[in-house]
Amino acid sequence: xxxxxxxxxxxxxxxxxxxxxxxxxxxxxxxxxxxxxxxxxxxxxxxxxxxxxxxxxxxxxxxxxxxxxxxxxxxxxxxxxxxxxxxxxxxxxxxxxxxxxxxxxxxxxxxxxxxxxxxxxxxxxxxxxxxxxxxxxxxxxxxxxxxxxxxxxxxxxxxxxxxxxxxxxxxxxxxxxxxxxxxxxxxxxxxxxxxxxxxxxxxxxxxxxxxxxxxxxxxxxxxxxxxxxxxxxxxxxxxxxxxxxxxxxxxxxxxxxxxxxxxxxxxxxxxxxxxxxxxxxxxxxxxxxxxxxxxxxxxxxxxxxxxxxxxxxxxxxxxxxxxxxxxxxxxxxxxxxxxxxxxxxxxxxxxxxxxxxxxxxxxxxxxxxxxxxxxxxxxxxxxxxxxxxxxxxxxxxxxxxxxxxxxxxxxxxxxxxxxxxxxxxxxxxxxxxxxxxxxxxxxxxxxxxxxxxxxxxxxxxxxxxxxxxxxxxxxxxxxxxxxxxxxxxxxxxxxxxxxxxxxxxxxxxxxxxxxxxxxxxxxxxxxxxxxxxxxxxxxxxxxxxxxxxxxxxxxxxxxxxxxxxxxxxxxxxxxxxxxxxxxxxxxxxxxxxxxxxxxxxxxxxxxxxxxxxxxxxxxxxxxxxxxxxxxxxxxxxxxxxxxxxxxxxxxxxxxxxxxxxxxxxxxxxxxxxxxxxxxxxxxxxxxxxxxxxxxxxxxxxxxxxxxxxxxxxxxxxxxxxxxxxxxxxxxxxxxxxxxxxxxxxxxxxxxxxxxxxxxxxxxxxxxxxxxxxxxx
Numbered sequence: 001x002x003x004x005x006x007x008x009x010x011x012x013x014x015x016x017x018x019x020x021x022x023x024x025x026x027x028x029x030x031x032x033x034x035x036x037x038x039x040x041x042x043x044x045x046x047x048x049x050x051x052x053x054x055x056x057x058x059x060x061x062x063x064x065x066x067x068x069x070x071x072x073x074x075x076x077x078x079x080x081x082x083x084x085x086x087x088x089x090x091x092x093x094x095x096x097x098x099x100x101x102x103x104x105x106x107x108x109x110x111x112x113x114x115x116x117x118x119x120x121x122x123x124x125x126x127x128x129x130x131x132x133x134x135x136x137x138x139x140x141x142x143x144x145x146x147x148x149x150x151x152x153x154x155x156x157x158x159x160x161x162x163x164x165x166x167x168x169x170x171x172x173x174x175x176x177x178x179x180x181x182x183x184x185x186x187x188x189x190x191x192x193x194x195x196x197x198x199x200x201x202x203x204x205x206x207x208x209x210x211x212x213x214x215x216x217x218x219x220x221x222x223x224x225x226x227x228x229x230x231x232x233x234x235x236x237x238x239x240x241x242x243x244x245x246x247x248x249x250x251x252x253x254x255x256x257x258x259x260x261x262x263x264x265x266x267x268x269x270x271x272x273x274x275x276x277x278x279x280x281x282x283x284x285x286x287x288x289x290x291x292x293x294x295x296x297x298x299x300x301x302x303x304x305x306x307x308x309x310x311x312x313x314x315x316x317x318x319x320x321x322x323x324x325x326x327x328x329x330x331x332x333x334x335x336x337x338x339x340x341x342x343x344x345x346x347x348x349x350x351x352x353x354x355x356x357x358x359x360x361x362x363x364x365x366x367x368x369x370x371x372x373x374x375x376x377x378x379x380x381x382x383x384x385x386x387x388x389x390x391x392x393x394x395x396x397x398x399x400x401x402x403x404x405x406x407x408x409x410x411x412x413x414x415x416x417x418x419x420x421x422x423x424x425x426x427x428x429x430x431x432x433x434x435x436x437x438x439x440x441x442x443x444x445x446x447x448x449x450x451x452x453x454x455x456x457x458x459x460x461x462x463x464x465x466x467x468x469x470x471x472x473x474x475x476x477x478x479x480x481x482x483x484x485x486x487x488x489x490x491x492x493x494x495x496x497x498x499x500x501x502x503x504x505x506x507x508x509x510x511x512x513x514x515x516x517x518x519x520x521x522x523x524x525x526x527x528x529x530x531x532x533x534x535x536x537x538x539x540x541x542x543x544x545x546x547x548x549x550x551x552x553x554x555x556x557x558x559x560x561x562x563x564x565x566x567x568x569x570x571x572x573x574x575x576x577x578x579x580x581x582x583x584x585x586x587x588x589x590x591x592x593x594x595x596x597x598x599x600x601x602x603x604x605x606x607x608x609x610x611x612x613x614x615x616x617x618x619x620x621x622x623x624x625x626x627x628x629x630x631x632x633x634x635x636x637x638x639x640x641x642x643x644x645x646x647x648x649x650x651x652x653x654x655x656x657x658x659x660x661x662x663x664x665x666x667x668x669x670x671x672x673x674x675x676x677x678x679x680x681x682x683x684x685x686x687x688x689x690x691x692x693x694x695x696x697x698x699x700x701x702x703x704x705x706x707x708x709x710x711x712x713x714x715x716x717x718x719x720x721x722x723x724x725x726x727x728x729x730x731x732x733x734x735x736x737x738x739x740x741x742x743x744x745x746x747x748x749x750x751x752x753x754x755x756x757x758x759x760x761x762x763x764x765x766x767x768x769x770x771x772x773x774x775x776x
Contacts, residue, residue, distance in 0.1 A: 284356030286717025334669015415647025
C-alpha cells in the first residue's frame with residue numbers, strides 16, 4: 001500500500017474522530033463572525049505605500065478635509081435652472097439644510113453676492129431675491145448677471161445655465177462609521193423629500209459620506225439578494241449534477257462552511273472587509289465546491305461498481321488525495337499572489353479566498369468522508385449524464401486530435417496578439433451602482449461645468465505668520481498664475497486671489513491694484529478682514545492653517561484621464577522643483593494623484609505577483625506531478641484561458657481597471673484544478689504502461705465528468721455576479737465565467753491531443769536515441 005492509500009485508509013477509519021475534531025475547531029473559529037467589520041471608505045482602495053500618502057496626511061493635519069455633500073439641480077426637460085421651479089427647489093434646500101445631521105452651512109447661487117457695481121445696479125445684496133418677488137423682468141436680469149459671472153459659472157452654475165450646484169457642509173462630532181452612515185441617511189431623506197416637492201426638478205446628491213453609504217448599501221443588497229441566489233442556484237445545480245439531494249446538501253455544507261470560516265478568520269485576524277474583498281466569500285462558495293465534488297463523484301462511481309460505502313470512500317480518497325491537495329496548493333498560491341499589491345482592496349480579496357480554499361480542503365478531508373458515508377444510499381447516485389458527452393469527446397480527441405491542436409493554436413496566437421488592445425483605466429466610482437447619483441453627477445460635472453476633479457496643494461512657509469511675508473505670497477501668486485495658464489486648469493483658487501481682490505477693492509476698484517500688496521501691514525489688515533468674514537460665514541473654506549504658516553491652493557481640472565492627471569502633475573512638480581526656493585515646501589493635499597497613480601502602480605504589482613505565482617505554481621506542478629515535462633505542459637491549459645478571454649476583451653471592450661486586471665493574476669489559480677485532475681489521471685495511466693491514446697481515454701473517463709460538473713458549478717456561481725449592484729463585479733462575472741469555460745475546453749479538447757503528440761514525439765525521440773546507442 002502506497003503513502004496516498006495509507007493516508008486515505010487512515011482518514012476513513014478515523015473519520016468520526018476527525019469529523020468531531022473539525023466541528024470543534026470550526027465552532028471556535030466561527031466565533032470570529034462576531035468580530036468582523038467593514039471599511040467602505042475610499043481610503044481602502046488606495047495603496048498603502050504611495051509616497052504621496054504621507055504628504056496628503058501632513059496636509060490634512062494643517063487643513064482638515066471639508067466634510068460636505070453636493071446637491072445638483074437640473075430640470076428634467078433639460079431647460080434652464082435659472083427659472084422659478086429650480087430656484088424654488090434650491091431655496092427650499094436653503095430653508096431645510098439643517099435636516100442634514102450636524103450641518104453648519106449651505107452655499108449656492110441663492111446666496112451669491114454679486115460684485116459691488118452689479119449689486120448697486122440690481123439694488124440688492126444677493127443675486128437671487130425672495131422667490132415670490134421675482135418677476136419675468138427680474139428673472140431675465142438674473143439670467144444675464146449669472147451667466148456673465150465667471151466665478152459662478154466656474155464653480156456653481158453650468159455656463160449653459162442648465163445645471164446648478166449647492167454645497168451643504170457638516171461637522172461631525174467624531175469620525176465614526178455609524179455617524180457617517182447617519183449623516184448619509186439624513187442627506188438622502190432630504191433629497192427624496194425635495195424630489196417629492198419638486199417633481200419637475202432632477203435633484204441628485206454626491207459626497208464621500210454617500211460614496212461610503214452607497215458601498216454599504218450595495219453590500220447589503222448583495223447579501224440580501226445575490227447571496228441567496230448563489231446559494232439556491234448552487235444547491236439546485238449540485239442536485240441536478242449529482243442526481244442526489246442528500247449528496248448535494250452535503251457538498252453545500254462543506255462549501256458554505258468554508259465560506260463562513262473564511263469570514264470568521266478575518267474577524268479573528270482583525271482584518272476589515274472592503275468594497276472589493278466583500279466579494280471574496282461568494283467566490284469561496286463556488287471555488288470551495290471543486291475539491292469535494294471530485295471526491296463525491298468518484299465515490300458515486302465506486303458505489304455503482306459494487307463497493308460498499310466505506311470502501312468506496314477509501315478508494316475515492318486514494319484516487320483524489322494527491323490531485324485535490326495539489327489543486328488546493330496551486331489555487332491558494334494564485335490568490336495569495338495578490339499580496340504583492342499594496343492596495344488593501346486587492347490583497348484582502350486574495351487573502352479571504354486563499355483562507356477559504358484552505359478551509360475547504362480541510363473540511364473535504366476531515367468532515368466530508370463522515371458526512372457522505374453517514375447518508376443512506378438506496379441506489380448509487382448517477383451523476384449528470386455527461387458520460388456520453390465524455391465518450392464523444394474522447395472519440396473526437398483520438399480521431400481529430402491534429403485538427404483540434406491547429407484550431408486551439410490559432411485561437412491562442414490570435415488572442416495573444418489582441419492583448420495590447422487593453423488599456424488600464426481606474427474609476428473608483430465603478431465600485432458602486434451604475435444607476436446611482438454618483439455616476440450621473442460625475443458625468444454631468446465633467447460635461448457641463450468641467451470641474452469633475454481637482455488637485456489640492458499646500459504651500460508651507462515653515463514659519464509662524466509666514467503667510468504675511470511678501471516673498472512667500474509672491475511665490476504663491478506666481479504659482480497660481482502659472483497654473484491658470486495651463487490648458488488642463490479650469491480654475492485656480494488660492495489665498496492670493498482674496499488678497500488681490502481685497503487690495504483692488506480698497507483702492508476704489510483700480511485695476512492697477514489687482515495684485516498682491518507688497519506692504520506687510522496691509523497684508524495683515526486683509527488677513528484680519530478675512531478672519532472676520534470667516535466668523536460670519538462658517539461654511540467658508542479654510543485657505544490657511546491655524547499657525548498662519550501654510551496656504552492651501554486648489555486647481556480644478558476637466559475631463560482628464562488618469563494619465564492626463566499624471567502628466568499635468570509631472571509638469572507641476574517640474575515648476576515646483578525649478579521655482580520653489582529652499583525653506584519653502586509644496587505638498588500634495590488630496591487623493592486625486594493617488595487614485596490616478598493606481599493604474600500604473602497596481603499593474604506593476606499585479607504583474608510581479610502573477611510572475612511569482614506563475615513560477616511557483618509551475619514548480620509545484622512539476623514536483624506534484626513528479627515530471628518536468630508534464631509540469632511544463634500543464635502551463636498551457638492554465639495560462640492561456642486568461643490570455644484568450646482578455647484578448648477578446650481587448651477587442652470588444654478594451655478598458656481594464658486594476659481590480660479587473662487582478663483576475664488575470666488569479667486566473668491560473670482558479671483553473672488549475674481541472675488540469676491537475678486531467679494530468680494526474682493521464683500520468684498514472686502512463687506509469688502503468690498504457691499508450692498515450694489509452695491514457696487520454698482513461699483520463700477523460702475518470703476526470704471528465706467531475707471537471708465538467710466543477711466548471712458548471714464555478715461558471716454558474718460567477719455568472720450570477722451579473723446580478724451584483726456594482727459595475728466592477730459585473731465585469732468580474734463577464735471575465736471569470738468565460739475563463740473557466742475556456743479552461744475546460746482546453747483541458748478536454750486541446751491538452752489531451754497535445755499530450756498524445758508530445759508523448760509520441762518523446763517516445764520516438766527516446767527510441768531513436770536508443771537505436772543510435774545500440775548501433776554505435
